[in-house]
Amino acid sequence: MKVLLLNTFYGEGGAARAAARLHSALRDASVDAHMLVQKAPAERYPQVHAPQSLTERVSALLKPPLETLPLSLYPRRSRAPFFANLLPDHVLPRLRHIDPQLVHLHWVSAGFLRIETIPKLRRPMVWTLHDSWAFTGGCHLPMDCRRYTGTCGRCPVLGSNCEMDLSRWTWRRKAKAWQGVPLTVVTPSRWLARCAKESALFRDLRVEVIPNGLDLTRIPGVTRDTAREMFGFSPDKRYILFGAFSATSDKNKGFQYLAPALAKLREAGFGAECEIVVFGSPEPEDAPDFGLRTHYLGYLHDELTLNLLYSAVDLFVAPSMQENLPNTIMEAMACGTPSVAFNVGGIPDLVDHKVNGFLATPFQPESLAEGMAWVLKREVPSEVLDAACRQKIARQFDIVTCAERYLRLYEELVS
DSSP, rough: EEEEEEESSSSSSHHHHHHHHHHHHHHHHEEEEEOOOOOOOOSSTTTTTTOOOOHHHHHHHHHHHHGGGGGGOOTTTOSSOOOOOSOOOOOHHHHHHHOOOOEEOOOOOTSSSSSGGGGGOOOOOEOOSSSSSSSSSSSOOOOOOOOOTTOOSOOTTTTOOOOSSSHHHHHHHHHHHTTOOOOEEEEEHHHHHHHHHHTTTTSEEEEEEEOOBOOGGGGGGOOOOHHEEEEEEEHEEEEEEEEOOOTTGGGGGHHHHHHHHHHHHHHIIIITEEEEEEEESSSOTTTTOOOSSSOOOOOOOOOHHHHHHHHSSSEEOOOOOSSSSHHHHHHHTTTTEEEEEEEOOTTTGOOTTTTTTEETTOOHHHHHHHHHOOOOOOTTOHHHHHHHHHHHHHHHHHHHHHHOOOOOOHHHHHO
């Protein structure tokens, strides 16, 4: 079995990390798995193919900003990502050189894979969706918009009031190019599977649910006290962790809900004993006053440090507005740290309410504060809660099991 995985980045962002973990697990299972990326990783990895020639490397640098140029036509657009994938790509020559039996698409925006190239791949194809881009007119996070169940247009992300806008044009390009293409869609969460089946583009396709997974052998087996010593945290304080890629600037990650939730937590009497830890972003110039001591750790690029940080804190808070199957919550739980998050998207696939974490009422800071207080009060003993977190991940999200499920799907499609 020779498989080619495609993802724009390697290890940079949630989708890239999920794809890289699967690639590694497939190789461990003796699959001849290759991965093609647009942006080369800092280190060399076996069977990871990145731009080689000067032309390809320059093209990879220029494509993401060039792809955003059409958005200048929409001055009222939001900052949410939107890609039409207009530019020519270099995928087909690399595909012919590798010559896989099956192609597995992941996150392929930012100019990596042109919409019209997909039918030219001419292989059985699996497409794992890490957000909604594949079945929308170009946005990755539709939020409350349901226009992807039709033909898009009047796109809220573009701030458009025109039916025939960039989203409608991009949607039509997808519908024309992908008609009759034998795609098998995989979503990591049940929520995204429902969205895909409701979409006009994918409603007639096969949609399977296979979660992203973690390599549990890479989770450090350290106690919370030991992990705290490594970061210089006090053994007498309670630490609340918040973080994601661009944690303080990406509105979807819910930083705007954190300050009012922490104010409610202080009112409940937890102000003196709690401190906040933020990763994934430097301290913003206009950093809010949480009323609690705050540690900004910036970007953490190595997995070990991040896992040790998860192990050092009392809880992870994830006030995201829309998520598929967030790596952060999965990683925190694998380290025995419960999460408090809004009951949205695929988060309920991970968090069982008041069993291994707390599902707050969406976008209500007071409910988020209630969840943090529930963990901190230890109504469920911390050792019981921590064990429930680890057991859930080991039972359902071990990368070995996820890779086996993908391999069975590959074999079925190839045969």
